[in-house]
Amino acid sequence: MSAIEILGLEKTYTVGFLRKQEKHALHPLHLAIGEGEIFGFLGPNGAGKTTTLKMLMGLVSPSAGSARILNMDFRNPGVKAQIGFLPEQPYFYDYLTARELLDYYGQLSGIRGRERARKVSELLDRVGLQDASSVQLRKFSKGMLQRVGIAQAILHDPKVVFFDEPMSGLDPTGRREVRDLMEQLKHEGKTVFFSTHILADAEALCDRVAILNRGELKGTGAVADLTAGVKGKVEIVWQANSASASIKAIGAECHVTGNTVRAVLPEEQQENALDLLRREKLRLVSLVPLRKSLEDYFVQQVKAVEPERSGGVKA
Amino acid sequence: MTGRIFYIARNTFREAVRDRVLYNLIAFALLMIGGAVLVGQVSIGIERLVVINLGLTAISLFGIVIAIFIGIGLVSKEIEKRTLYTILSRPVRRWEFIAGKFFGLTGTLVVNASLMGVGVFAALLYVSHHLQKSDGWVLVALYFIILQFIIVTALTLFFSSFSSPLLSAVFAFSLFVIGTFSEDLRGFAAVAHGATGWLATGASYLVPNIAALNVIGSVAHDQPVAGGLVLYNTGYALLYSAMAVCGAVLVFERRNLK
Numbered sequence: 001m002s003a004i005e006i007l008g009l010e011k012t013y014t015v016g017f018l019r020k021q022e023k024h025a026l027h028p029l030h031l032a033i034g035e036g037e038i039f040g041f042l043g044p045n046g047a048g049k050t051t052t053l054k055m056l057m058g059l060v061s062p063s064a065g066s067a068r069i070l071n072m073d074f075r076n077p078g079v080k081a082q083i084g085f086l087p088e089q090p091y092f093y094d095y096l097t098a099r100e101l102l103d104y105y106g107q108l109s110g111i112r113g114r115e116r117a118r119k120v121s122e123l124l125d126r127v128g129l130q131d132a133s134s135v136q137l138r139k140f141s142k143g144m145l146q147r148v149g150i151a152q153a154i155l156h157d158p159k160v161v162f163f164d165e166p167m168s169g170l171d172p173t174g175r176r177e178v179r180d181l182m183e184q185l186k187h188e189g190k191t192v193f194f195s196t197h198i199l200a201d202a203e204a205l206c207d208r209v210a211i212l213n214r215g216e217l218k219g220t221g222a223v224a225d226l227t228a229g230v231k232g233k234v235e236i237v238w239q240a241n242s243a244s245a246s247i248k249a250i251g252a253e254c255h256v257t258g259n260t261v262r263a264v265l266p267e268e269q270q271e272n273a274l275d276l277l278r279r280e281k282l283r284l285v286s287l288v289p290l291r292k293s294l295e296d297y298f299v300q301q302v303k304a305v306e307p308e309r310s311g312g313v314k315a
Numbered sequence: 316m317t318g319r320i321f322y323i324a325r326n327t328f329r330e331a332v333r334d335r336v337l338y339n340l341i342a343f344a345l346l347m348i349g350g351a352v353l354v355g356q357v358s359i360g361i362e363r364l365v366v367i368n369l370g371l372t373a374i375s376l377f378g379i380v381i382a383i384f385i386g387i388g389l390v391s392k393e394i395e396k397r398t399l400y401t402i403l404s405r406p407v408r409r410w411e412f413i414a415g416k417f418f419g420l421t422g423t424l425v426v427n428a429s430l431m432g433v434g435v436f437a438a439l440l441y442v443s444h445h446l447q448k449s450d451g452w453v454l455v456a457l458y459f460i461i462l463q464f465i466i467v468t469a470l471t472l473f474f475s476s477f478s479s480p481l482l483s484a485v486f487a488f489s490l491f492v493i494g495t496f497s498e499d500l501r502g503f504a505a506v507a508h509g510a511t512g513w514l515a516t517g518a519s520y521l522v523p524n525i526a527a528l529n530v531i532g533s534v535a536h537d538q539p540v541a542g543g544l545v546l547y548n549t550g551y552a553l554l555y556s557a558m559a560v561c562g563a564v565l566v567f568e569r570r571n572l573k
Contacts, residue, residue, distance in 0.1 A: 057404040059572040077406055085404035091396045093326070095333040107322040108405045152401055162404075 001071070003160050003191035004033040004056075008065035011051050011215075025051045026215045028065055033193055033208075035159075038186050040202035041195040042294075043212035044302060049195035050088055052212075053164050057085050070159060081110065084153035088164040088195075090145060094138035098129050098148050101137060102155055109156035123151040128177075143174045150181060154190075161185060163194035167201050179205055203294040211301050218301040226297045232267040237285040238277055246276050260285065319407050320415045327419020328426075331385055340377050340384075341427060347373035348434045352441055362442040367453055367535040370435035375460045375531070378428055382420065382464050383487050386471030387480040389416045390563075394572055403572070410564040417472055417560050424464040432457045449537040455545060456534040462552035466523045467491055469559035476563040477570070493518075494525030523555055 008028040015023050026048040033039045043049050054060040056067055056074055067074040070082055092101050099120055106116040124130045127147040137145065146169065153161055166182075167175045175198075182192050182205055196202055202209050203223055210220040219226055236252075240261045243254035250272050252265035265273055267289070277284055351369035358365045390413070393399040402412060435453065440446060470490055474483035493500070497519060504515035528548055530540050 054400075054572065057400070059400060059403060061569075061571060077408065080404065080406040083404070085401065087397055087400040089397075090401065091398060092401070093330065093398055095330055096326075104322065104326055105401065105405065108319055108402065108407055110318075110406065149401075156405075 001035055002032040002068070003035040003037070003070060004031070004039075004193060005068040006031040006052070006056075006065075007067060009052065009055055009062050009067055010064040011048070011055060011060065012063040024215050026055075027217075029212075029217055031210055031217070031220065033191060035191055036186060036189050037207045038182060038192045038205050039194070040206035040209035041193060041212065042197065042199065042202055042209050042298060043195075044197055046214075047212040048215040049212055050164055051215075053085075053162055053195060056162065057083075081156070082159045084156065084158035084161040086149045086153040086161075086163045086166055089142075089168060090149035092137050092145065092148060092152075095136060097134050097136055098124060098140070098151075099133040101148065102151055105152045106155055111156055119155060119157075123155055127151045127181075142169045143171065146170055146174065146178070150178065154185065158190070160191045160193065163192065165196055166194055167196060167198050175201065199293075199295045199298055209294070211298060213302050219297070223294050227294060233264055233290045234267055234270050235262065235264050235286075235288045235290055236270075236273055236277075237262050237287075239283040239285060244276070244280060246280075247273060250276075264290065319411050320418065323402075323407070323412060323415025324417075324419035324422060327389070327416050328422050331420065331423040334385070340381055341431065344373045344377035344431050345434050347377075348431065348438050352438045356442065363439060364535045366435065366438045366442055367456075368531060370431075370438055371453070371456055371460065371531045371534075374428055374431045374435065374457070375463065375529075377431070378424055378460060378464050379467055379488075379491060381427065382424055382467045383471050383484050383491075385420055385423070386468050386487065387475050387483040389420060389472055390475045390567065391480050391483070399572060409568050413472065413476070413560065413564050413567055417468060417556075417563075420468050420472075421465055424468065425461055428457060428461050428464065449539075452530075452534040452537070452540055455540045456530050458545075459528040459530055459548060462548055463491075463525055463528045465556045466494075466525070466528075466552055466559070469556035469563075470523065473559040473563040473566070476566040490522055491525060494523040495529065496526065497522055497524045498526045524551065528552065 006029050008030055009026060010028045011024070011026040013023045013025055014020050029048075029052060041049050041052070051060065055062045056069070058075060058080075069079045072079050093104075096104065102120040102123060103116060106120060111119060121130070124133045127150055129144065129147055129151070132140070132144065137148065140148065146166070150163075150166065153163065163182075166178050170178060179201060182194070185192050206223060208220065208222050209226070211218045211226075238261055239259055240256075241259055242256055243252070243261050243263065247263060247265075248254060250265065250269045252263035252269070252273065254261055254263045256262075263273070270287070274284070274287075348366075348370045351366045351373070354365050354369065356362065390399075393402070399412075403409065432454075435457075436446070436450070439450060439453070467487060471483055471487040474486045478486070500515060500519040500522065504512060504519050507515050527544075530544075534540065
């Protein structure tokens with residue numbers, strides 16, 4: 001069963017005063033995310049990721065389309081009790097302490113007295129903020145605020161969690177901790193929907209991803225399935241003092257270190273390259289197919305619209 | 316439902332209490348009351364009149380400043396700082412948020428006015444050495460001042476639901492000032508003819524009748540306040556505020572949070 005179904009959600013803004021123009025922040029989007037999945041919502045800045053999340057949270061009204069979360073219409077107030085949301089670069093009431101803030105959010109989520117106090121303490125421990133629980137949030141670093149943000153999103157034990165750029169602004173340790181936490185949430189059976197433009201995180205975490213660019217869905221599926229369609233590359237290493245012009249002519253990117261040449265070239269040029277090496281009687285050291293990464297797929301999808309962009313397509 | 320409104324109201328109250336600016340304003344108002352004692356002492360025979368007049372005017376003026384100053388940020392600050400995102404992604408309806416904010420600031424103002432009212436009574440006790448029966452009317456005047464706060468809070472909330480903090484402050488303060496001359500506006504509407512008359516009549520009903528809520532002068536002269544006026548003013552203030560808050564809810568329900 002799908003935990004989230006996005007059924008043609010669309011957002012159009014009108015810009016300009018005298019000469020009004022329509023700007024599509026999001027073209028009709030169709031997505032289905034299964035229960036217990038970690039789903040990555042990828043795209044460059046301005047792709048429409050945050051707009052989609054805001055529409056799902058009821059913060060922005062869609063121009064058309066609908067969505068269902070846990071089989072309920074996304075506007076149904078009952079949905080809100082079962083979802084958690086971490087906005088991008090969260091900011092909280094800075095006059096409150098971390099404990100007071102979580103207690104307040106717990107009250108708004110309908111968690112009662114003792115259970116609330118227990119959950120708040122438990123979560124402060126889980127995100128490593130127990131020692132700073134009595135410090136006002138105005139004294140918190142960006143990373144600490146992100147942790148508070150994650151804590152408030154999962155405080156009421158939601159079934160579906162939406163994170164908007166959860167790794168943004170975190171140092172490597174912080175990113176690792178957030179990744180671990182998201183994996184824990186998956187083990188607890190929760191559905192995690194998160195937007196990011198950090199592809200390594202998505203590749204390491206996600207069961208499936210969707211790629212959005214300029215408000216349009218460019219692809220969706222498991223990382224392995226998406227990258228299968230990417231044209232592969234091979235790395236060839238041989239002994240020589242310089243890279244010959246003939247090798248470069250078949251599209252190889254060459255790097256010379258001492259008496260070793262390392263060349264990365266398209267998979268389909270592998271045989272041509274080997275023929276050239278044989279002809280020039282150069283000694284082959286290694287030939288390794290390079291792993292097709294999500295980044296390659298992403299760049300391929302995003303670059304596909306660049307000619308359109310340079311052609312001056314009106315938004 | 317009522318629980319969530321209460322929690323939002325309590326948090327709004329807590330925010331105001333932890334805001335240092337609020338303490339500065341209260342301290343300044345108490346200083347004004349202290350000043351009234353000094354002026355009262357050099358005003359032979361009219362000490363009480365001076366203390367009541369200056370004390371209640373200070374409470375009214377500073378309360379209005381607090382209502383506008385805090386009120387303009389009630390919604391816009393939450394949108395600007397995006398604290399609203401984590402509130403509205405919970406089972407909190409937008410009208411509950413607006414109602415909670417309104418009650419929170421109203422509560423803050425009631426507590427402030429009460430504290431400053433204690434200051435006025437302390438000043439009265441100091442200059443007269445005893446309280447008299449007619450001092451009870453000071454409480455009625457204080458109650459009317461609180462009704463003014465409720466109206467101004469609701470108006471500020473209404474404006475802040477769709478405009479910038481600065482414009483909200485200008486609109487709310489302008490309406491408050493026009494409202495203090497609402498009797499004159501009604502007088503003008505009665506003698507004006509044609510379109511001007513219609514416009515003046517419309518405007519006189521649209522602006523809050525703050526003049527009717529100001530009985531400081533008569534109370535200072537030991538004149539009683541009619542029970543009917545208390546009832547009328549209470550009903551008027553509650554109805555006017557409810558309409559302004561409903562307006563804020565209607566605007567806010569349709570607003571996209573960018």
